[in-house]
Amino acid sequence: xxxxxxxxxxxxxxxxxxxxxxxxxxxxxxxxxxxxxxxxxxxxxxxxxxxxxxxxxxxxxxxxxxxxxxxxxxxxxxxxxxxxxxxxxxxxxxxxxxxxxxxxxxxxxxxxxxxxxxxxxxxxxxxxxxxxxxxxxxxxxxxxxxxxxxxxxxxxxxxxxxxxxxxxxxxxxxxxxxxxxxxxxxxxxxxxxxxxxxxxxxxxxxxxxxxxxxxxxxxxxxxxxxxxxxxxxxxxxxx
Numbered sequence: 187x188x189x190x191x192x193x194x195x196x197x198x199x200x201x202x203x204x205x206x207x208x209x210x211x212x213x214x215x216x217x218x219x220x221x222x223x224x225x226x227x228x229x230x231x232x233x234x235x236x237x238x239x240x241x242x243x244x245x246x247x248x249x250x251x252x253x254x255x256x257x258x259x260x261x262x263x264x265x266x267x268x269x270x271x272x273x274x275x276x277x278x279x280x281x282x283x284x285x286x287x288x289x290x291x292x293x294x295x296x297x298x299x300x301x302x303x304x305x306x307x308x309x310x311x312x313x314x315x316x317x318x319x320x321x322x323x324x325x326x327x328x329x330x331x332x333x334x335x336x337x338x339x340x341x342x343x344x345x346x347x348x349x350x351x352x353x354x355x356x357x358x359x360x361x362x363x364x365x366x367x368x369x370x371x372x373x374x375x376x377x378x379x380x381x382x383x384x385x386x387x388x389x390x391x392x393x394x395x396x397x398x399x400x401x402x403x404x405x406x407x408x409x410x411x412x413x414x415x416x417x418x419x420x421x422x423x424x425x
Contacts, residue, residue, distance in 0.1 A: 274387035321378020
């Protein structure tokens with residue numbers, strides 16, 4: 187959703203097509219990495235052994251002769267993500283943040299489109315209905331667009347800016363999802379809504395222009411709702 191909003195119109199068709207005709211994956215990308223990172227962050231001791239053990243298990247899976255190629259690739263990808271996170275901890279500002287396990291949130295309906303936003307961690311409260319103030323955190327491990335694989339400085343800066351913009355829309359969606367799941371606006375602390383971009387080694391904070399972003403989100407959902415039925419399959423979608 188966040189990428190659809192900031193993508194030029196001539197590429198939005200591709201996003202809609204891929205969303206409608208996406209093939210079911212037997213492996214959820216980055217899930218093993220995020221599981222370990224969440225467990226590490228939710229433990230106030232922040233034991234590095236949690237991450238080291240996960241990397242060791244993933245490397246063993248990637249080298250096991252019985253593992254299928256896609257399992258090996260995903261295991262290597264997850265191990266790399268954890269190592270990037272370990273190297274970026276100080277830059278991300280994990281420190282002594284009060285981080286806790288997050289519950290699964292229900293879908294929200296925006297202009298007729300079902301949207302799911304799942305926080306990786308709660309910030310400042312152990313439950314949605316607990317405490318005077320609450321925040322939440324997201325991790326973004328995805329490689330694309332990769333800011334470290336650029337031939338020019340201009341391209342690197344453009345990719346970094348793109349990732350930050352996507353991150354801020356993800357945070358706007360996260361706030362909307364918390365409200366949809368019963369958290370009152372008064373209890374949400376914008377300073378405790380954050381996205382950790384592992385590839386950028388950067389913490390992205392909640393945007394100050396929330397109102398205009400929410401308007402664009404609703405407008406984009408209305409556009410998706412109108413166009414969805416007209417999105418057609420392409421050769422190879424069912425091959």
